[in-house]
Amino acid sequence: MRIKWPTNEQLLFMANVLVDKLLFRKVKQFDDIKEILVIKWDEIGDMVVAVQVFESLKLAHPKAKIHLICKPFVKSLVENDPHIDFIQTTIDAYNRTFDLVVELRGTWKSLLKTFKYFPKNRCSRASIRYKNKGNQLHEIDTNSLVIQPFLGQMDKIILPHLYFSDSDVLVVDDFLQKNSIHKFAIIHAGARKRLRQWPLERFALAAQYLYERYQYAIVFAGTEEDEADIKQITNHLHFETFLFTRGFSLSQFSCLCSKAHVYLGNESGPLQIASTFGLPTVALFGPGVKDVFYPQNKKAKVLHYVLDCNPCDQVHCVLPDNPCMNRIQIEEVLEALDNVIL
Numbered sequence: 001m002r003i004k005w006p007t008n009e010q011l012l013f014m015a016n017v018l019v020d021k022l023l024f025r026k027v028k029q030f031d032d033i034k035e036i037l038v039i040k041w042d043e044i045g046d047m048v049v050a051v052q053v054f055e056s057l058k059l060a061h062p063k064a065k066i067h068l069i070c071k072p073f074v075k076s077l078v079e080n081d082p083h084i085d086f087i088q089t090t091i092d093a094y095n096r097t098f099d100l101v102v103e104l105r106g107t108w109k110s111l112l113k114t115f116k117y118f119p120k121n122r123c124s125r126a127s128i129r130y131k132n133k134g135n136q137l138h139e140i141d142t143n144s145l146v147i148q149p150f151l152g153q154m155d156k157i158i159l160p161h162l163y164f165s166d167s168d169v170l171v172v173d174d175f176l177q178k179n180s181i182h183k184f185a186i187i188h189a190g191a192r193k194r195l196r197q198w199p200l201e202r203f204a205l206a207a208q209y210l211y212e213r214y215q216y217a218i219v220f221a222g223t224e225e226d227e228a229d230i231k232q233i234t235n236h237l238h239f240e241t242f243l244f245t246r247g248f249s250l251s252q253f254s255c256l257c258s259k260a261h262v263y264l265g266n267e268s269g270p271l272q273i274a275s276t277f278g279l280p281t282v283a284l285f286g287p288g289v290k291d292v293f294y295p296q297n298k299k300a301k302v303l304h305y306v307l308d309c310n311p312c313d314q315v316h317c318v319l320p321d322n323p324c325m326n327r328i329q330i331e332e333v334l335e336a337l338d339n340v341i342l
Contacts, residue, residue: 016126044269054083077250188265190226204236280340286325
């Protein structure tokens with residue numbers, strides 16, 4: 001019998017749970033929390049569904065300074081958030097004792113620093129996920145529950161909200177004006193894993209539909225790495241489209257979403273950003289876990305074939321001839337677009 005050893009991520013998960021249970025079971029000095037460190041060493045979408053944590057903590061502890069440690073490429077997403085006082089992009093920035101450490105996703109290095117700079121209070125996402133194992137909550141709820149013991153009597157429900165600067169508005173307005181864009185749809189055809197990606201030729205059909213039926217300009221969003229796929233899509237189109245890829249920040253993409261009329265895309269960070277602005281959205285899910293990362297705005301429609309093999313490792317497909325993303329038909333997407341637009 002082949003032994004299935006736990007992964008590094010699973011071991012780190014259980015280590016965080018044990019640290020919380022053995023060392024940080026009780027809240028200490030609730031009224032004297034002046035320095036808070038939030039560790040969120042994670043991807044774009046994961047950060048989006050955690051930003052309500054900063055506002056909640058600031059409301060509960062208005063005099064406290066909130067420090068964030070995040071990955072460098074995520075910084076521009078949250079650098080305009082008025083509830084965050086300091087942002088660092090290296091785990092080494094955890095170099096002293098804090099009144100409260102909120103570990104929403106860390107590393108072995110950040111966990112070990114717990115023992116070097118023993119915080120007065122600590123809580124982690126791992127403990128909430130462990131508690132709800134088998135009945136996983138939406139990630140917004142999970143992140144909010146992590147800090148609940150440190151919110152006191154505050155009963156206000158905070159949802160994710162992203163902020164952009166006046167200079168971001170100028171950049172986006174310049175992009176729209178130079179290209180004479182008024183009504184427009186954002187399409188994000190990329191995905192972190194190929195098994196999350198809807199077929200490119202179907203994106204082309206959806207773009208054609210939005211252009212012909214609704215007279216929307218089509219703005220393809222993503223990074224420089226997505227441009228080859230976008231080119232494959234636009235090769236099928238016979239009208240001008242626009243790129244919002246290289247040279248733009250995540251906060252500028254947030255600003256773009258605030259001005260758009262509809263969004264179509266795979267499960268991804270950009271999808272989570274668009275969702276926070278209440279944008280009419282059609283979200284295409286495949287190997288991802290059901291419900292946990294679905295957009296929560298009322299104008300969103302999720303298309304997801306949840307197969308027996310869901311969730312998977314998103315690398316090795318057991319149904320390569322008919323993977324879950326390919327089961328989403330163009331007719332379903334067009335109908336969903338009509339539903340969220342009209």
